[in-house]
Amino acid sequence: MDFPHIDTSLCTGCQTCGTNCPIEGLWQFVDNKAVFNDDRKADCIHCNTCKDNCPAGAITFSE
Structure with a gap:
């Protein structure tokens, strides 16, 4: 299952x-x-909403 990863x-x-x-x-x-x-x-329902809405492109999904 993929979870969000934040590039700080x-x-x-x-x-x-x-x-x-x-x-x-x-x-x-x-x-x-x-x-x-x-x-x-x-x-987490893995909807990608966080990634899709991040204006900085700081969120990716990885296992």
Whole structure:
């Protein structure tokens, strides 16, 4: 199963990934960077909404 990976060198902390994600609480923001909540990764529905909406192209999916 693929899960989001954030390239922190590209992430601007805009929070678009968390705002658009249909599952509340999957995204956290630490030091102005997106962090995928690994404790809740089983809740991810792999819809690619975070990746598709990231203006910086900081999110990819990998196993």
